[in-house]
Amino acid sequence: MAKRLYILSSGAGGVDFMTLEARKAIEECEVVVSYVKYAKELKELLIGKEIYTSGMTKEIDRCKEAIESARSGKTTAIISNGDVNVYGMATLVVELVDEMDLWDEIEVITIAGVTSFLAVASRVGAPVSQDFAIISLSDRLTDKELIKKRVRLALEGDFVIGIYNPKSKTRVEPYRDFLKELSKVDDRPVVIASNVGRAKERVTITNSQDLIDKDIEHPDITMSTLILVGNSNTKLTKNGLLLTPRGYLNKYDLSGELKKD
């Protein structure tokens, strides 16, 4: 039997955001490989397991550790916060397993999760509803010009937009480009969120003009902030949450009957 390697989404936030599927996979594992912070959050699930943790920029180390652990015959999980496919560990694990051609040796199973964008959306009413685009502003692995182009096209298409990794202390240019594009369209509601599902959860509803005004000095925008930008129809509800209507109530009356012109 091939040895199992789970690429596992722990969901945005703490243990409550995990799926049952993810919990069962962890139960089955002998070894869990994780970024330090997430291992701490999941510690009640990791009792009795062999745990390998490392820091922020050690992704390749963790992947290799997880692969070698599975190869040695131990059922292993490598953990990604949010969803593994959204700027998570899936790519690097699959890339390495493919590069080393280990497909016959290891059974790789991916477990989907709640991505931060949708966790944030759940805190502020119904901000998405319509088509949306997810963009990371990290230029560590993506060309700045391509990031800028994607922001421009997403705004042109009136997508609701989720921005991951907006800026770090040393990396501000893509964020500045993003603000420049944002200033070309009408003002719209914006959500700034961090640590959703965690004790330090912070969610602020504001607007694009506020982002533009505060520029790169905005105190709430860091590497781990998620920004949700509404589309041109997104509005505030009477209690200050967000709503992007789908036009349902324009077309149907409250009884559910098609309105007559």
Next chain:
Amino acid sequence: MAKRLYILSSGAGGVDFMTLEARKAIEECEVVVSYVKYAKELKELLIGKEIYTSGMTKEIDRCKEAIESARSGKTTAIISNGDVNVYGMATLVVELVDEMDLWDEIEVITIAGVTSFLAVASRVGAPVSQDFAIISLSDRLTDKELIKKRVRLALEGDFVIGIYNPKSKTRVEPYRDFLKELSKVDDRPVVIASNVGRAKERVTITNSQDLIDKDIEHPDITMSTLILVGNSNTKLTKNGLLLTPRGYLNKYDLSGELKKD
């Protein structure tokens, strides 16, 4: 105390895709309102609860039922498959509660979930990795021209794309427009998926040319199919799964050190 109304994501697929948060919320409820099919899937969680179900086009009825139930003092959940914010019930509930100005009377709590796009992605390697756009081809509430424009812009931005509600028996035009746009870019890997996480799960990896060739007669494309379109970098792995590289291994060598030019 305000009465609670949960807008609850049941996750893509059966009970295993639900989060612990969603399960706890259901446990707390006296009344559960759901589309017939999802109530059947969750039946083990619904024992002893008052259940209100209705069919496909009865969304407004279900929302009103859920709202009235919460107003009458019963903790209530209205269930959406996948995530409630992705073409789910969040919009309509929030819109109705706002229209009727019931914010002081009902406490509305939204529970995020795993959306189908990410559930599908988890079945086929690491197809996302990069920025992505989610588009519904249903023109029931969205203008056909806007849908077409969004498809065009998403391809122009080289986003990985998730297509929801591709076509129905009577609604084929937006799907035809989508194929027209797809034929303007280079061939790329495509995933056609239905019923992910369910007994009838079906996931096929193919390419855009296959979609274009079979046109609107494609036997696998229905209203409940999800289509994932890779970007220009998405490729097949040695075992036939998908990988959209992030360029990590171009920039760093396998030891995790930055490569020197």
